[in-house]
Amino acid sequence: MRPIPDRKFILASHNKGKLAEFAELLEPFGYQIRSAAELGLDEPEETGTRFEENAYIKAFTAAKATGLPALADDSGMCADALGGAPGVYSADWATLPDGKRDFSQAMEKVEALLREKGGVTPEARRARFVAVLCLCFPDGEAEYYRGEVEGRLVWPPRGSLGFGYDPIFQPDGHDRTFGEMTGEEKHGWRPGDAQALSHRARAFKKFAEARLA
Ligand code: IMP
Numbered sequence: 001m002r003p004i005p006d007r008k009f010i011l012a013s014h015n016k017g018k019l020a021e022f023a024e025l026l027e028p029f030g031y032q033i034r035s036a037a038e039l040g041l042d043e044p045e046e047t048g049t050r051f052e053e054n055a056y057i058k059a060f061t062a063a064k065a066t067g068l069p070a071l072a073d074d075s076g077m078c079a080d081a082l083g084g085a086p087g088v089y090s091a092d093w094a095t096l097p098d099g100k101r102d103f104s105q106a107m108e109k110v111e112a113l114l115r116e117k118g119g120v121t122p123e124a125r126r127a128r129f130v131a132v133l134c135l136c137f138p139d140g141e142a143e144y145y146r147g148e149v150e151g152r153l154v155w156p157p158r159g160s161l162g163f164g165y166d167p168i169f170q171p172d173g174h175d176r177t178f179g180e181m182t183g184e185e186k187h188g189w190r191p192g193d194a195q196a197l198s199h200r201a202r203a204f205k206k207f208a209e210a211r212l213a
Contacts, residue, residue: 010033018073044061075090077165153168158180161178
Protein backbone atom coordinates (compact mmCIF):
# COMPACT_ATOMS: atom_id res chain seq x y z
CA MET A 1 0.00 0.00 0.00
CA ARG A 2 1.28 3.44 -0.93
CA PRO A 3 2.57 5.10 2.27
CA ILE A 4 1.53 8.50 3.61
CA PRO A 5 4.89 10.36 3.58
CA ASP A 6 6.09 11.77 6.95
CA ARG A 7 2.73 10.86 8.57
CA LYS A 8 1.30 14.14 7.25
CA PHE A 9 -2.04 14.70 5.59
CA ILE A 10 -4.68 17.37 5.08
CA LEU A 11 -8.24 17.09 6.36
CA ALA A 12 -10.14 18.41 3.38
CA SER A 13 -13.08 20.00 5.19
CA HIS A 14 -14.43 23.39 6.23
CA ASN A 15 -17.27 21.90 8.31
CA LYS A 16 -16.66 22.68 12.00
CA GLY A 17 -18.77 19.74 13.23
CA LYS A 18 -16.88 17.24 11.08
CA LEU A 19 -13.49 18.76 11.93
CA ALA A 20 -14.22 18.49 15.65
CA GLU A 21 -15.17 14.82 15.25
CA PHE A 22 -12.08 14.02 13.16
CA ALA A 23 -9.87 15.77 15.72
CA GLU A 24 -11.29 13.45 18.41
CA LEU A 25 -11.01 10.34 16.24
CA LEU A 26 -7.43 11.15 15.17
CA GLU A 27 -6.21 12.22 18.58
CA PRO A 28 -4.74 8.81 19.60
CA PHE A 29 -2.65 8.56 16.38
CA GLY A 30 0.55 10.55 15.97
CA TYR A 31 -0.25 12.23 12.65
CA GLN A 32 0.33 15.88 11.75
CA ILE A 33 -2.99 17.08 10.44
CA ARG A 34 -3.95 20.48 9.04
CA SER A 35 -7.44 21.24 7.82
CA ALA A 36 -8.42 22.89 4.53
CA ALA A 37 -10.20 25.56 6.61
CA GLU A 38 -7.02 26.34 8.61
CA LEU A 39 -4.96 26.57 5.42
CA GLY A 40 -7.50 28.89 3.79
CA LEU A 41 -8.03 26.53 0.85
CA ASP A 42 -11.02 27.14 -1.42
CA GLU A 43 -14.07 24.93 -0.99
CA PRO A 44 -14.74 23.19 -4.31
CA GLU A 45 -18.24 22.90 -5.70
CA GLU A 46 -19.72 19.49 -4.90
CA THR A 47 -21.10 18.55 -8.29
CA GLY A 48 -21.36 14.78 -7.77
CA THR A 49 -24.52 12.77 -7.21
CA ARG A 50 -22.80 10.08 -5.10
CA PHE A 51 -20.96 10.44 -1.79
CA GLU A 52 -17.84 8.91 -3.40
CA GLU A 53 -17.76 11.54 -6.15
CA ASN A 54 -18.03 14.50 -3.78
CA ALA A 55 -15.50 13.01 -1.35
CA TYR A 56 -13.06 12.65 -4.26
CA ILE A 57 -13.65 16.23 -5.46
CA LYS A 58 -12.85 17.60 -1.98
CA ALA A 59 -9.86 15.34 -1.32
CA PHE A 60 -8.28 15.80 -4.75
CA THR A 61 -8.72 19.60 -4.67
CA ALA A 62 -6.90 19.83 -1.32
CA ALA A 63 -4.19 17.32 -2.30
CA LYS A 64 -3.46 19.14 -5.56
CA ALA A 65 -3.32 22.53 -3.82
CA THR A 66 -0.95 21.40 -1.06
CA GLY A 67 1.08 18.56 -2.57
CA LEU A 68 0.12 16.39 0.42
CA PRO A 69 -2.32 13.47 0.71
CA ALA A 70 -5.78 14.67 1.75
CA LEU A 71 -8.66 12.97 3.52
CA ALA A 72 -12.21 14.16 2.82
CA ASP A 73 -15.58 13.09 4.19
CA ASP A 74 -18.78 13.34 2.21
CA SER A 75 -21.76 12.41 4.27
CA GLY A 76 -25.47 12.84 4.69
CA MET A 77 -28.73 11.69 6.15
CA CYS A 78 -30.91 9.43 3.99
CA ALA A 79 -34.61 8.95 4.88
CA ASP A 80 -36.19 5.80 3.44
CA ALA A 81 -39.66 7.38 3.00
CA LEU A 82 -38.06 10.22 1.01
CA GLY A 83 -36.29 7.89 -1.40
CA GLY A 84 -32.95 8.46 0.35
CA ALA A 85 -33.23 12.29 0.46
CA PRO A 86 -31.69 14.57 1.47
CA GLY A 87 -28.63 12.26 1.00
CA VAL A 88 -25.78 14.02 -0.81
CA TYR A 89 -27.87 17.22 -0.63
CA SER A 90 -28.04 17.22 3.21
CA ALA A 91 -26.02 20.42 3.54
CA ASP A 92 -27.89 22.09 0.64
CA TRP A 93 -31.27 21.56 2.34
CA ALA A 94 -29.99 23.74 5.19
CA THR A 95 -28.46 26.45 3.00
CA LEU A 96 -30.22 29.83 3.00
CA PRO A 97 -30.15 32.30 0.08
CA ASP A 98 -27.33 34.24 1.82
CA GLY A 99 -25.20 31.08 1.99
CA LYS A 100 -25.60 30.57 5.77
CA ARG A 101 -26.89 27.24 7.07
CA ASP A 102 -29.98 26.71 9.22
CA PHE A 103 -30.43 23.11 10.34
CA SER A 104 -33.60 23.82 12.36
CA GLN A 105 -35.27 24.74 9.11
CA ALA A 106 -33.78 21.70 7.32
CA MET A 107 -35.03 19.36 10.08
CA GLU A 108 -38.50 20.96 9.84
CA LYS A 109 -38.48 20.39 6.09
CA VAL A 110 -37.60 16.71 6.57
CA GLU A 111 -40.39 16.36 9.16
CA ALA A 112 -42.99 18.09 6.96
CA LEU A 113 -42.14 15.83 4.01
CA LEU A 114 -42.24 12.72 6.20
CA ARG A 115 -45.71 13.67 7.42
CA GLU A 116 -46.87 14.26 3.84
CA LYS A 117 -45.78 10.69 3.11
CA GLY A 118 -47.67 9.45 6.19
CA GLY A 119 -44.43 8.86 8.07
CA VAL A 120 -45.92 8.37 11.50
CA THR A 121 -44.99 4.78 12.36
CA PRO A 122 -41.44 3.96 13.47
CA GLU A 123 -41.07 1.85 10.30
CA ALA A 124 -41.99 4.78 8.05
CA ARG A 125 -39.39 6.94 9.83
CA ARG A 126 -36.37 4.72 9.07
CA ALA A 127 -33.21 6.57 8.06
CA ARG A 128 -29.48 6.17 7.91
CA PHE A 129 -26.42 8.35 8.06
CA VAL A 130 -23.76 7.59 5.45
CA ALA A 131 -20.14 8.77 5.40
CA VAL A 132 -17.62 8.09 2.66
CA LEU A 133 -14.00 8.97 3.36
CA CYS A 134 -11.67 9.47 0.42
CA LEU A 135 -7.90 9.53 0.87
CA CYS A 136 -6.41 11.09 -2.25
CA PHE A 137 -2.76 11.66 -3.25
CA PRO A 138 -1.70 14.77 -5.23
CA ASP A 139 -1.54 12.72 -8.46
CA GLY A 140 -5.19 11.73 -8.06
CA GLU A 141 -4.75 8.16 -6.78
CA ALA A 142 -7.58 7.56 -4.33
CA GLU A 143 -9.04 5.04 -1.90
CA TYR A 144 -12.44 4.96 -0.18
CA TYR A 145 -13.86 3.91 3.20
CA ARG A 146 -17.65 3.83 3.80
CA GLY A 147 -19.61 3.77 7.04
CA GLU A 148 -23.38 3.68 7.64
CA VAL A 149 -25.57 3.72 10.74
CA GLU A 150 -29.27 2.84 10.77
CA GLY A 151 -31.86 4.46 12.93
CA ARG A 152 -35.09 6.44 12.93
CA LEU A 153 -36.09 10.08 12.75
CA VAL A 154 -37.73 11.50 15.88
CA TRP A 155 -39.77 14.66 16.37
CA PRO A 156 -39.34 17.10 18.07
CA PRO A 157 -35.53 17.41 17.82
CA ARG A 158 -33.71 16.38 21.01
CA GLY A 159 -30.31 17.53 22.30
CA SER A 160 -27.93 20.34 21.49
CA LEU A 161 -24.71 18.36 21.01
CA GLY A 162 -23.22 17.35 17.66
CA PHE A 163 -24.23 19.16 14.48
CA GLY A 164 -26.49 19.05 11.43
CA TYR A 165 -29.34 16.52 11.69
CA ASP A 166 -28.06 14.94 14.94
CA PRO A 167 -31.04 16.08 17.09
CA ILE A 168 -33.58 14.09 15.00
CA PHE A 169 -31.56 10.89 14.48
CA GLN A 170 -31.88 8.08 17.02
CA PRO A 171 -29.57 5.18 16.16
CA ASP A 172 -30.96 1.65 16.51
CA GLY A 173 -30.36 0.13 19.94
CA HIS A 174 -30.18 3.53 21.67
CA ASP A 175 -32.81 5.68 23.35
CA ARG A 176 -30.99 8.98 22.81
CA THR A 177 -30.47 10.94 19.62
CA PHE A 178 -26.97 11.80 18.37
CA GLY A 179 -27.79 15.34 19.56
CA GLU A 180 -27.97 13.98 23.12
CA MET A 181 -24.63 12.13 22.92
CA THR A 182 -21.13 13.41 23.56
CA GLY A 183 -18.65 13.00 20.71
CA GLU A 184 -17.20 9.97 22.46
CA GLU A 185 -20.62 8.32 22.75
CA LYS A 186 -21.54 9.15 19.14
CA HIS A 187 -18.29 7.66 17.82
CA GLY A 188 -18.70 4.62 20.11
CA TRP A 189 -15.16 3.66 19.21
CA ARG A 190 -11.58 3.90 20.44
CA PRO A 191 -8.60 2.32 18.62
CA GLY A 192 -8.75 -1.44 19.10
CA ASP A 193 -12.53 -1.59 19.61
CA ALA A 194 -14.36 -4.11 17.44
CA GLN A 195 -17.36 -1.86 16.79
CA ALA A 196 -18.11 1.79 16.19
CA LEU A 197 -21.46 3.60 16.31
CA SER A 198 -21.64 6.65 14.04
CA HIS A 199 -21.31 6.46 10.26
CA ARG A 200 -18.19 8.64 10.45
CA ALA A 201 -16.57 6.50 13.15
CA ARG A 202 -17.43 3.31 11.20
CA ALA A 203 -15.76 4.71 8.08
CA PHE A 204 -12.87 6.10 10.12
CA LYS A 205 -12.33 2.71 11.84
CA LYS A 206 -11.78 1.12 8.39
CA PHE A 207 -9.43 3.97 7.40
CA ALA A 208 -7.51 3.76 10.69
CA GLU A 209 -7.15 -0.03 10.48
CA ALA A 210 -5.89 0.19 6.88
CA ARG A 211 -3.78 3.30 7.21
CA LEU A 212 -2.93 4.41 10.74
CA ALA A 213 -2.26 1.13 12.53
P1 IMP B 1 -21.09 17.55 3.10
O1 IMP B 1 -20.55 16.17 3.29
O2 IMP B 1 -20.10 18.60 3.49
O3 IMP B 1 -21.72 17.75 1.78
O4 IMP B 1 -22.24 17.78 4.17
C1 IMP B 1 -22.77 16.75 4.87
C2 IMP B 1 -24.02 17.24 5.59
O5 IMP B 1 -24.71 16.07 6.03
C3 IMP B 1 -23.69 18.02 6.85
O6 IMP B 1 -23.65 19.40 6.62
C4 IMP B 1 -24.87 17.64 7.73
O7 IMP B 1 -25.97 18.37 7.34
C5 IMP B 1 -25.16 16.21 7.34
N1 IMP B 1 -24.40 15.30 8.21
C6 IMP B 1 -23.33 14.53 7.86
N2 IMP B 1 -22.85 13.87 8.92
C7 IMP B 1 -23.61 14.25 9.95
C8 IMP B 1 -23.58 13.92 11.33
O8 IMP B 1 -22.73 13.16 11.83
N3 IMP B 1 -24.53 14.49 12.08
C9 IMP B 1 -25.47 15.32 11.58
N4 IMP B 1 -25.54 15.69 10.32
C10 IMP B 1 -24.60 15.15 9.50
